[in-house]
Amino acid sequence: MRIVWNADNGRYADNPRALYEAWTAHGQDGVDHLWLASSRQAATFPPGVATVPIGTPQAVAALEAADVLVSNTHIQLDRWRKRPGATYLQTWHGTPLKRIHRDAAYQPPDDVMAELDDDIGRWDLLVTPSTEGTRLLRAAFAYPGRVLETGYPRNDVLFAADREARSARVRAELGLPHGTMAVLYAPTYRDDEAAGRVGGLDAPLGLDAEALARRLGDNAAVLLRLHHYMYRQSRPANGRQVQDVSAYPNISDLYLAADVLVTDYSSAMFDFAITGKPILVFAYDLEHYRDRLRGFTLDLETEAPGPVLLDQEALTAALLDLPVVAAAQAERYARFVERFCALEDGRASERVLQALWSGSLPPG
Template sequence: RLMLNIRAPLADDQRGRNAQRQLARWYQETEFEPRDAVLFQCYRGEFSTDSQRAIHEELFRRGSPLQLLWAVSSYSVPLPEGALPLLIGSRAWYEAVGSARYLCQNIDYDRFFRKRSHQKYLQTFHGYPWKSMGVSLWRVQGKSESLITAECERRNSAWDSILVPAEFCEELYRREYRYPHEVLVTGYPRDDALVNSDLDAARAQVLARLGIGADKTVVLYAPTWRDTVATGAWTAKLFDELDLNYVTRQLGDDFALLLRGHNYNLREGSAGSSASVLDVSSYPEINDLILAADAAILDYSSLRFDWMLTGKPVLFFVPDLANYLSARTVLFEYGPTAPGPMLTTTEQVVEALGDLSSVTTEYATARETFNLEFQTLHDGHATERVVDSFFGVDAWPHRTPMLDPAMTPKAG
């Protein structure tokens, strides 16, 4: 299979490791003038999605005077209305990292980053906390206590506020990152669309875009990445134990199967669509796929928390459950976070998909219990709470207050 690696269109003096080291040094040594702007970034810039997009859209809806800047890996990344793209690695991007008054990320900047005194940094993270992170993860990885302390200090010197999806999560982040600053216990803005959207209209629109008939039963398969098949710091091979071609052959033409790999898998190389499976790993908005699908096959991804807001049936394909939990420690028990049948073979998946009404009925109480335990803040208004709390008056147009005529100085 031929694969082409297309690099971002950086200027000649911005390409390569040496040029990037020089730009990073320039960024670190320069004192930038504050800029009334928000700089958003999702992952490594391949998408404009997650809570960043929801926050952008709310600021744009309110008519905020802030410039809405987006860090992107290429100019082909679809952006929301009102967005100004900045190519990651360009001089303009480094300048914005140093000058924007607000920074909004779902991962961390690389080690060149130095927050200025005029900046506020909102760390939204990119999924419900369940896998080990921070101190717990670093200890399992064998990092020294001095390095763990340094990693916590690096993050805590950057983050001014963090988002959590539920009250109990605040303690997790404070413990795992020794985090001392503001925690916004608001729910995730990314999930507002799943609660507020017209499900039927959204489904019809997305399926038309994908070229799938509305009469099909659409199944979303979204396996997460595994530490055991990681190929780099940000890449991993696709988990392929589920025989997708067998699934589609057995279910027939009444079903459509969507494959959504993790963005680590996408950087490794797309699995590619086939006659029976549509690869949607590069589709720009995961919420669209959640709204369009009638059922999901998931595993350990935090996507299961988002999915459960829809009330639709879900299967858990976890043939490697014991191995996964031995390779990646977790923050709390898996079972209560998986309100659906836990399956280990392709044949079991086919059987369950053939009787989705029974899955829906059998696990209705488990789904309700799940949402009561984990989702009470996901009421469709998380974005409003975050924008009000973090941006304050900058979330709204700045207006000059009208003066009382009696208080207006008279000429002469």
């Protein structure tokens, strides 16, 4: 059996990584695994993991020879054709808070949308994190096919028996003393800032991380986890209280290490909510993003798991009074978790793999 894996167009990450590691932990014989790797990310793959450069004829040949394809995003390689009998498992990469594909206010050119629709037409199975996630993803992609409603494999680590040890290890790696409040800032990208996916050159960060760290004091640190589309985005130099963790291998480990998440319109809030730790929504460009760029799948100001804060002063005040702010959001947070995270229990990878191995797939 030949399996080709793809995450974020050439990274070793996300749901495909979790499924790959769960699969290989079983040590099955007669299975060849091959990852698509971008030139910027090739060195970050673990030793022994076979890769092929994405965007090359070799990558197209690998896709067309595969028995199983696993991806968390569209595979946009010219002229590739799925082999008859092959299974294309699409995990996607998050519950959509921002509107995506045909649902979004911003639309790429028609030829790009046609290419994306062609890819959707190849999908045999779509992994979803919740019943609500199924509804949103089906609608956005006009996808009528089979669904595995299992929870997200990438979140299994948040339930791992060694999660406390993982948290301690990451905090030690980042030099965070005991008692330091770790503030994880994980925003999404803006289509008008990442146009052409050139890395967000000169795009504003949205947050003055150094000023925030000064206001929070010596017992706090701000961890910047910028979107991989924004790899050239301007950011402050690393220091004791502000660190760029955008290249950290697994964001789930950062979720375990952080004390609070600050995000905007990222699906990170759905994953982080599993931890039960506070979430603050820093929506400094709310009207632009909601009304002109993307739009939302829920009423952010009434349904998000934390307060929606429109400027840095309000964000700072919330962080300085975090226990009180979190307590005030507890009921809304619980409703959010029940709606979007009820399937998450640390066994999503097992459920997906069992469905593939046993052939007990939902009807098409």
